[in-house]
Amino acid sequence: MHQIEEANMSCLNILTYHRELLVSRLKSVQCILDNMLACGYICEEEAEMVQRTVTKTDQVRKILELVQFKGEEACEYFLYIIYKVREAYIDLQPLLKEINYNPSNDIAVMNVVNTDPISRYCEKLRHEMSRDTSFIMSYGQREESRLEELYTDTQIELLNDCNEGQGFLESLDQLLGDHAVFNSQGETICVMGDAGVGKSILLQKLQNLWSKKELQTDAIFFFKFRCRMFSVLKDTEQISLRQLLFKYNCYPDLDPDNEVFDYILRFPEKIIFTFDGYDEIQEDLELMDVPEVVSPEDKAHPLQLLISLLCGKLLKGSQKVLTARTGIEIQKKVIRKKVVLRGFSSAHLKTYLDLHFKEQEHKELVSVQLDASPHLSGLCSTPLFCWIVFKSFKHLHSMHDSFDLPEACITLTDIFLLLSEVFLSHSASPAPALLKKRARCTSETFKGGLRSLTAFAKLALQGMERGSLICSQEEITECGLTEEDLPLGFLKTVREYDSCGSPATFEFLHGTLQSFLAAFALILDEQAAVSSILKFFAECSRRRHSCLPFDLCIRNSSKPSEKEPFTSNEHLQFTNERNVHRHVMQCVCSHYPLQ
Template identity: 30%
Template sequence: MTAHQLILKQRAELLAVLCGGGSAEPLDCVLDLLLACEVLVWEDYLSIRVAEKPLCSNVRQLLDMVYDKGEDACSLLLAAMSQVLPEEQKAGLCFGKECAVVGKDRPDTATLTLLADRPVLVRKLRDNIDGALNALLTTGCFTIKDCDAVQLPVYTPSQQVRKLLDQVRFKGETAAKTLLQYLEQTETTRPNPEDKENHLSANCLLYQKKLRSSVAAQSHSLSTYGGTGRFSLDDIYTDGLLEVTDGSGETLTLGLEDVVGPLGTLNEDADTVLVSGEAGSGKSTLLQRLHLLWAREALLTNTFLLFPFSCRKLNAEHRELSLKELLFLHCCWPDRGQDEVFQFILDHPNLALFTFDGLDEFKQGFTDEERHCCPTKQVPIPVLLFNLLQGTLMKGVMKVATSRPQAVGPSLKRYLRKEVLLKGFSPGGIDCFVKKHHSDPAMARRVIESLQANTVLLSLCHIPVFCWIVTKCHQELLGGQDVIPQTITDVYLLVLQHFFQRKSPQSQGVLGKAWLEEHLDTVLKLGQLALEGLETSCYVFSGYELQRNGLKEQDVSLGFLIYCNDLSVTDCKRYEFLHITLQCFFAALYVVLNRNSDRSAVSRLFQSQYRQLSSLSQRCLGHCIDSSVEEVESHVTETPNLQITAQFVSGLLSQRHHNLLLECCPIAVRERKVKQVVKSLSKGMQRHFKSIPRPVEGEKKSMHAMPSFVWLIKCIYEMQDNSIAQETMAKLDVEHLKLTYCNIGPVECTALAYVLKYLRNPVGLQLDNNSVGDVGAEQLLPCLHICHSL
């Protein structure tokens, strides 16, 4: 078969191997070789490698162009690919008869030499880019701006070299000569590449450099500030409160550097540290900070390689992968010596760190049923992930995972080295965050004063994501709202209003009273996308899914959806909500405002938590679990977000927002939904009350609340309806209410006080092992008259 035919016949496969990993490196290496042997001229190269186009379009254009150039060009393309691709990717492909990809005559200008030697130069300069830039800068060939353009953190070291070579070519012959002279000088001082020891560490060091630059690029800015370009992580990061309980039950406060350190270790044999915290408490941001500091060699200096994973993105990986593929495909590929780098990781597990953000977002709940320990065997992603976490695979590699507390069950807990609790901002942290956010000190002071005047809002600000919203929407806040924000629904309505206001044509003006009605169409489309996503644990959406929901460019430009900051998995644009709690809010808006939703939508939402409870009790009782278990397991991961959605639904149906919703939803439909919420809350409470055991003679009747009791209380609080709180508490007949280990912070205290103040008879309230703090204790004041002991 001719090379021509081979290219045509294997087009799909060639396309797949050149863009399958999502990295442009294989294509770039092939292009280097084709430029060197003059199959491509410079103009061809420029028209193929357009950064704005998806990688697969670049590859298709290369295949078409070379195909048009004839049989010789096709042979050289196949030979170049054979030279560049790793063995495992070449399996099953035919590259025709062997031919050498070499340059023709020795070029007579420095500029042409750079082209002819491009593949070698990329390799040589990767380790030396700073020196080369320095030489070009001191001879005046390059300006500081040129150097910055080359060293953008989003580029890998090889891409930086190619940018440098392109820029030198653009500058002309003198710059090209300077670069060649610099290389000649450094050649003599270069270590001997044949030296095994140097060679080995050089490949690993090169990979470390590439990984550091990729991690730095990914962790440099916060997605909630996406697009505004206002803040880098450095500008805004504020330390959160980190706590761990040690073996003797004592609570220790940790610094960021202690997350991976020995403090608070409970199980010396385990390698997984869990950072848990409520929605928006800053878990992803904390990991991002760790990543950035590692990339800058400012923290975790004993960690040679750090591999960051997002469980949200792992959900989208449907292939079976080996550990090696997981590491290199999802983080970055080594440019040289892949096997050697991987062997290094296997040989030195103590020098590697894996992080997994958002375990609660992973579609499948943790199980330790399938053991797997072979790093090269391909298995489904859940098997890889769970075996890494439990330490069957890659024992000795430290792992840090983050999760909402409810999503981590006892089966995973026994594999944990320690559990670090992230409790959000301290009161000082809130001040510090506001000051960082507002460069104008007078404005920062006004915001802080307004928070201090509204302690409910202040208590909300302990959760960083609420603090971010409140600070971002300071104008709406200080401008005097009809409704003073008291609940998280109020706060999210504020952010909704803020985003619409930003895009409104009369941008200086205030949105009209009917602003929600004006934007109802967009809200419903976003809401449907959000709800469908939550029900299937889907937090990342393709352009096609947006289109299917009728979302257009102008809807996206409002800013609620952002591009996924994903450099590795795919070239297609993917979107996610600015924050997952915003996805929950849109889902709630859809449940409340959609006139066509089926009548049971509200009740189903509230029932989701009982599916979790029944699945947990099934597992605890060790009953035979039938085939529906997978379905039940997946509900476990969805439940925390559906609970938040239910909380927002309660808030939106509050009488306080009646006027806002008036024109968006017929009164009769709204009333029906309100009744459904009230009924669901009452039924939920009944379940708890029924579980109260009969008191043993001589002891007080007491109830030990489950975390979902606190959730129901929070829903009642969102409704801001005294009569519901009163009716619910009228049925609670206990003398002692135990709320230990229920993740109660200042926000929960506000809700508890609102509801418990209606208790008929005095109770003893036990709140040990929560994070009440001074602000929380202050929030509890309204119910202290009825709580005779605390």
């Protein structure tokens, strides 16, 4: 009955009756002023008079006085702005529901421009994320592929709290949904998987869907981070949560009253975070004590902020998606849902093959070779290795008179040597004009690129020795690499670790490529004694399971200490196989004798 009576009230009377509610809950004054001014309900002098008022509540009171003085139509348009710009006036939506507000036909045709800082920031985030996620980087900076043209789903298996399979996801929308949640109090969705199985590209697809408003979520903010960034920043000055969110994503525009950050603090459930590659910083967390950070205004180590976000000490209620290598354990009490990526199924592999090869001849040739080689087909169930095989086939087939994929038992070593051959062939001199293609000679390719390959291997080994996944321009130069070497494809530029205009940093195309090259460097070192290589096997131990970071939230802080190189055994995947030595001898040593 009360609702019916209010529905019959004039808009002018509604503003009078709910005046104090409007004064206390209306936050975005500028959007009201901009639209009232654009439609001629107020003039420039009146808008300036409101802006000169000191406090936000007094500004709202002044607007209400002006609007009510202008009459019923101005009052209804005022309510219509609140109705249209829902994100900016979320606190007033219950009022509109209570009065059963519906715009009249005359008002409904009027334009409302959303100039609210919160809405503008949401659109800016979507624009930036769309730009950053629409392409898949390929060979260095030479080639990009559109995500929508190449992305292929993989098998995503749901796990319960005992790591038992619970079936497979049918779409990415289900990743954020309530299906198979085993801990309703947890906030972190854990995505596990082996190296190269597609964890990073899955997050990229998730981010891209959100940027295009195609992800089934009501989250209006999406912040993405790579975990290795926190490792890089661990020795810098402390930063606040506000700086972390805005500096490493994007800053709000025209937000003098900090409405965006206030909204983030008040409505954390409207936020999605993605943290890619937790395993890359696990050792950093083991070597430092991390106290809890409770106040969003406190400055702290970036790693402390990360832990506090994942623990729910900061922005409790926000959704977090965390990726990590298989074998990394996280406390169950903070995990909401867990999935593991199983790679391409046979159907997925066929879809990826169709997307990758447009020429029917190439498509059929690769399909026949995959069917004939169980080893090759098995490796291609891992998306990274499949991408390497397919891109290598396409590139080498375009350069040479004939090229077939390996038919015998092939290993990861073969895969990365094939990729190295492709990269090194970028610097090869073009074939004579009369020849369309040249005969493939792997030994000549490695002979011509040995200097570059040795320098990249040295860079990879030095990075692993100091526990770093990125390198600076100075470190690249010290290893003997030149400007001509950088576009080959082994490295890619990353600017997200430093937003202050410092020189660009670089990282290897994939962590597994760095591991392969580090092992390669151990074998190519002519001066290295056998004992100097064996010591890495002695120092290597299986990475222990950890319940970090969440048990660190109760400890006291201390400075991080130096970590030991080669505490994981990833680089030994390649030295442990004799194929590196065999292929190096076949491809290189006939021209450059090694001890």
